[in-house]
Amino acid sequence: MKHLLGIENLNRDQIMHILETAVSFEEINQRQIKKVPTLKGLSVINFFAEPSTRTRMSFEVAEKRLSADSYNIAVSGSAITKGETLSDTALNLQAMAPDCLIIRHAVSGTPHMLAQIMDCSIINAGDGFHEHPTQALLDAYTIQKKKGRLDGLKVALMGDIAHSRVARSNIHLLTKTGSHVTVAGPATMIPKDIKKLGVEVTYDPKEAVKDADIVMMLRIQEERESGLMYPDRREYAKFFCLDEKLLSYAKPDATVMHPGPANRGVEIDDNIMDGDRSVILEQVANGVAVRMAVLYLLLGGSNS
Amino acid sequence: MKRKGLNITKVIMNAEEMERTINRMVHEIIERVGPKKNVAIVGIRTRGVPIAERILKKIQELEKVKVASGTIDIALYRDDFFKGLASPEVGPSNLNFNVDGANIVLIDDVIYTGRTVRAAIDAVMDYGRPASIMYAALVDRGHRELPIQPDFVGKAVQTGDNEAVAVYLKEIDDEDKVVVGEK
Known part of the structure; x- marks a missing residue:
């Protein structure tokens, strides 16, 4: 190589x-x-x-x-x-x-x-x-350390999938190692053909997070016109921000990840980001x- | 690995002889480091590690003291990294004792060019400043390329450039023996 x-x-x-x-x-x-x-x-x-x-x-x-x-x-x-x-x-x-x-x-x-x-x-x-291959590799490394394996895991990947190279690299990696990936986000942020990469698609964050082992949040990328894809930050946060309530649908030992930089209070709540299920700094x-x-x-x- | 494609020509040490050789090395090491404090036995991966474990166990039994131990991987310290060889597998090193001021005995299966132990010394130095480093090899097959000699030798053998020495250990290879073969 x-x-x-x-x-x-x-x-x-x-x-x-x-x-x-x-x-x-x-x-x-x-x-x-x-x-x-x-x-x-x-x-x-x-x-x-x-x-x-x-x-x-x-x-x-x-x-x-x-x-x-x-x-x-x-x-x-x-x-x-x-x-x-x-x-x-x-x-x-x-x-x-x-x-x-x-x-x-x-x-x-x-x-x-x-x-x-x-x-x-x-x-x-x-x-x-x-x-963004090294990001996906370090995410996989973190998952493996946390869960002991990379196969058979249920992974929820949420946010601006369309503009996210992190999402694409992670989808390739996790599907190759045998995990099950569900992507979620506003319909404007989900590419039409994303299913071809072997993932499931939902527009309902609860459904994506349900029974997940890993909840991976993506950043709202305002520098890449994702600002045009939702009414405003508050509206986005209302539906897609990972807070205690949304995370309660995941497995009790679910691990929360974010590639950074994070928009606190937009895609991820302070309590979750700084909480004990977050491995953001370990990443x-x-x-x-x-x-x-x-x-x-x-x-x-x-x-x- | 060295075992593949090796045409064994003779067995130079069987299981019983290996046990006796290691026992003698243990006594030599005790004699030399006995009065010293802060002794640590460190095996060089891969086949130095089980030999180091055997030596450690015997020293602790005979001297009735607890001795520090560790393992060292030299892949990142090799000098042939860019010589067109496949990149060596890296394994973790593990020195869970204070290297500063320690009297370290490095253990390996075979000394040949001396480049492995040169790398191992560099690796140990990255963890601190030991009081002294000694070196024990189960087999010395000659052909040194660096001015390095072991302090403790199990058995010295004359070998040719086209020959290889392979050490088999119970822990890894299911039997104890040392063989010479043609590459």
Whole structure:
């Protein structure tokens, strides 16, 4: 495996191998000296053409803990603002011989395009409405730690499914490992053909949450015109906010997840977000270990 | 793994001999570290671990003291990471004692080039600053590529470059023996 472009083109064994490898890296993050020399001398470029706190920081922490040299590019400070095309930028970066490029971009398919024109490994850190594979992997890792398995679970995925790359990657992953995914949200936010990915669709949040093992909330993405898809935040919250009452339909030991950043009081209630069934911050902690595993498997050796 | 495609030419240690060899190593280790405090026995994954467990058990029986122990995985510290080999499986390391000031005895099944124990020393150092590190190998097959020698050796054997030494252990392979074979 040279690139990680999406979950769609991975098989179950590859997914499980990444998750198993991540276990060893979790241990490093608990040591006093949180660093191993494994990727010494390798250059990794973090190219985030969209805002990001968690993912960008998580990748950078993962790179540094593996002793890779990491370089960050921000669009506002780059020649893209002078009109350079993305492919020219990519070829110029390639000329500096990096070993890996982490790319986040608002246009779906950007990482795939870069993988064709660059020699280095490409990791998709979120492309448009398409995929966010490392998020799905860290979610799966968190679920497995919590529930001990990834098959036979009932997962409710709620919110703006149409604009969510997190949703798409999670649907691919959880259906491949044999879990049952139900998506829910306002009809305007559910893509017409989403059933083709092997999920169930409902517009009633109670029905989605009923007997769920995992309740995964998605963010209302106001920067991506989801603002046009519902009357206002209060109206949305009235029907779809995960509060005590809605969560009471799930299994008593249900786990609550959110990829962040969360809109408190809109898609998730304060009490739930800070409550003991929420693993939102564990997701963040696990993200570092999972990204270390991905870097290790992509950049080490000739195959894996 | 080394076991695949190995043409066994001779058995250099059977179960009984292995037991006696390990017993002798135990006594040597006790003699050397006896007066020291903060001793820890650390097995190098994978086959150093069961050997370390046997040594630990015997030391505790003979000396009637509790001795610290752990395991170390060197996959992340290898120097051949980019040499076109398949990326090695990483396993968890587990050093649940204070490494600062400890007298650590690293245990492995075979010493060959010395690169494994070099990596293991680096790995231990990332957990703290031990007072000393010693090294015990069940078999020394020669051909060192680094200036590293074990403090305790079970058995030294002459081998050729085209040969391999494989240690079989009850805990993993259902039997105790050491064989030499052709690769």
